[in-house]
Amino acid sequence: MDPVIVVGAGPVGLALSLALADQGVPTVVLDEGPGKDEPRPARTVVLREDTADLVVRLGCSALHDEGLRWTGWRSVRRKQLVRAVPLGEEEGAVPLPAPVHLPQHSLTRGLRRAVAAQSLVRMVPFSRIDTLEQDADGVTVHTREPGSTWWRGSYLVGCDGARSTVRKLLDIRFPGRTAVERHAVAALRVDLPWPGEAVLHRSPPWRTGGAEVTARPLPDDVWRLDWLLPPRGELVTPDALITRIRDTLAGWCGETPAYELLDTGVYTLHHRLARRWRSKRAFLAGDAAHLLGALGTQGLDEGLRDAENLAWKLAQAWHQGASDVLLDSYQAERRAAVASRLRAADQSLPILRGGAGLRTLVPGSARGHDTLLADGHLGCGPLGAPPSYTYSPLSPPHTGAHTPVGTPPGAPVTDVRVTAPDGKTVRLRERLGQGHLLVILVAPGTGVWDRRHWLTAGVMPRLVEAVDALPAKAELLVTESYPGATAHTVLLVRPDGHLVAAFSGVRAAELHAAADAARGGAVGTAPEDEGRAPTGSDRTADVN
Template sequence: MDPVIVVGAGPVGLVLSLALAAQGVPSVVLDEGPGKDEQRSARTVVLREDTAALVERLGCATLRDEGLRWSGWRSMRRKQLVRELPLGEVPDTGPLLAPVHLPQHALTRGLRAAVAAQSLVRMAPLSRIDTLEQDPSGVTVHTRGPDSTWWRGSYLVGCDGARSTVRKLLDIRFPGRTAVERHAVAALRTELPWPGEAVLHRAAPWRTAGPEVTARPLPDGVWRLDWLLPPRGELVTPDALIIRVRDTLAGWCGETPAYELLDTGVYTLHHRLARRWRSERAFLAGDAAHLLGALGTQGLDEGVRDAENLAWKLAQSWHHGASELLLDSYQAERRAAVAARLRAADQSLPILRGGGGLRTLVPGSARGHDTLLTDGHLGCGPLGAPPSYTHSPLAPPRTEAHAPVGTPPGAPVVDVRVTAPDGTSVRLRERLGRGHLLVVLVAPGTGVWDRRHWLTAGVMPRLIDAVAALPVKGELLVAENYPGASAHTVLLVRPDGHLVAAFGGVLPAELFAAADAARGGGIETADGGGTGAARDEARHRSPRSERAAHVN
């Protein structure tokens, strides 16, 4: 069967190709550029707990080598400290796990290195797409460049950014708001009074600070400083930016300390959402599907979540066939989650930027405003928390067999420690992204038993048989405990880490029904044909696809 075509070699496209490869699906990445990225110290990314874990799981070592986890979060207003929050690097070391902050070019370089070590991913630099055609069995595209050619794929995913060519070729509208926020940015090496902490300072008392300035640490004594600008109008000249830097450093340190200016820039944030994220066998992801980022929200986080959500569904279809419901669920889940994030940001903007009556919802409360901004920057609350797919079309009907646990159905599971039948003890998150469902039995005390005994004791033999009988492949794991779960609770978890359902015991029929719902039901393929080799042999190629014989 043909590979998946990924258009765009930014972080989202590279993550998607690696996530597909982890599930045995080949891909070709069409890169418009030459295969390397410009180094810009002022262009950085913040990855939250779940997205950072995914990137590391896919083999990107850059987060450990060139990223920094903040030790704390500090909010100030005028001359007063409003909030100080410690952040942990591992679970249970702080109220919140620290995000990872690193230059975007370093992240991209690390992902490219992981791709280079992956035999199932082929990179095609200097390949700009200009034609896209679909038929019931696949997608054919043409790229122009030094080696102008046709490519044939089973599916296509446009990860080609805000000006997406794929989106335009699919004639998908991209409505939204322009210039929601503007920021002046500087990356510099210096010493600030809060080593390792991220700082948000609102209404700082010096003249050039503007309404808001943030300082976020990077490795090697580097900081990224952001100043909120008026949405339109103010032109930031190099001299004006130097004055901002000096005044801000002096305001924080008492006098301007020695500093090395590494990079500067001005960027404008837009809020946009594509009308459709799927058109037959073509999909959109990342900035091609949505733009957001005001109030500290992170567009890259959402793009990585797009890739994780779509990868296992394409893998299911590529290997076994998939229902239309499964493929449609990508748009239903991810577009709804991003739309909710955009609504939360748009509703909060008048409150935080002092415009209009909505401000009365948080009447004069600096702490209330601080909480909203902290949510966006640290990845919690409606502005930043990982999404929950409560109303997913893949959710099984609620029955009396379902048991309540600390995680609602559709939400990401807690990263507890689990044991596999082979005796391997790992974090639950390390077993995600392998293309199969996870079945987790909560069995207190198994950690002190010899594995040979508990594998044949109690409910385990029955549960082993139930997992073997599922309509899709499942992996059985055992946990000593899980928040809110009693002994012998069984959790069914999707390949992207979202809870399908929890049951109060081993209930094979209910477990089978929930697994069938999670795969979209049935085994019919999206084109109505069979699965596996039979479908591959039956598929017909267009004449142009025959000219792409170099793609296997």
């Protein structure tokens, strides 16, 4: 079987190749660059809890070595503190995980190091494709000089950015909105009054503050500062940016403290969504498939979720074959999730960027605006929370055997502690990404019982027999408790950590049917609605 061709060696392409390698699938990564990235301290990424765990699971140490996990979030409007939230702790009954902030070149470098240690990934620098051909058995691409050659792959994934050559060769439209937001950015080393905390300051009182300025901490007293610019404003000159920096630091510290300027830039954010994410054996992921980033949302988060979603499906196809239902589900799930994020941002932009007026005088409006912005920055709500695939084509029909738990079907499972039959106890997320389903039994007391006893007691023998009979490979785990679940509840979880279904007790037939649905049915199964007209969810996914 030919390897999977990954076009593009940014974080998404590297993460996808590592995720496939973890599941025994060889890849060839075609990198049009030299194989290294220029350090840009002002170009940083914020990873939420799920994507940060994915990167660590793939073997990238950069998050520990060069990233900073925020300790808090502050929102300020004019001179008034609107909200101060500790992160990594609990606010009321809702845990607020801390995002991880690091330079993008550090993340890329860490992923490249992980790739270098992976024998199933072949990196090919200076390889820009100019031809793409498909047939029933695979994909053939040609790279132009200086490394002119033909490459053969079983599948191909375009992770080659906003100007994707793969997308253009597949003739896929990329509609959307241009210049949704503009930001002036500076990375500097300085002491600010909130070490480890991210700060959003709306309507700062100094003359050059603009409508909004954000300070996000990095290790070693480095901060990234972002100033929201008018949509159509004058060019930001170096002198004007230095004035902004000095005025902002003085506004926060009382006077301008000593600082070291490391990097600057002006970034324009666009919102775009590719019409199709799959064309036969070719797929799009990351910025090649979508662009977003306004209101604190993170396009890289979504790109890494693309990679995690697609990797186990391609691994299934590579090892055992896959139905069109399974391969089509990548577009159905991920495109709908990103479209929902874009819609939420487009609906919030007029409220948050619509200027002053009576709206700013309504009691509680500042706090409501702050909540919307915090959602995007902290990974909460419609602007930032990990997606749920509630209407996935891989969802089994609901039956009377299904039981509700704290996680709705299609949503990411809670990261509880689990025990494998070999006695090893780990976090649930550590068992993801291996290409097989997870079956989890909720069995209170197993943590204090001798494993030799509970493996042969109660429902375990019947559950082991049911798991062995599933149509797809599955790993059986046990947990002491799961939110909203009673004793002897059985959870079926996808390889990417989304809940398929929960059952009250051992229901072998229903568990088998749910596992078959989660793998997209037997090889050769085609979507029942092939050739249908676009549904409402398809139409609302477009960004105009």
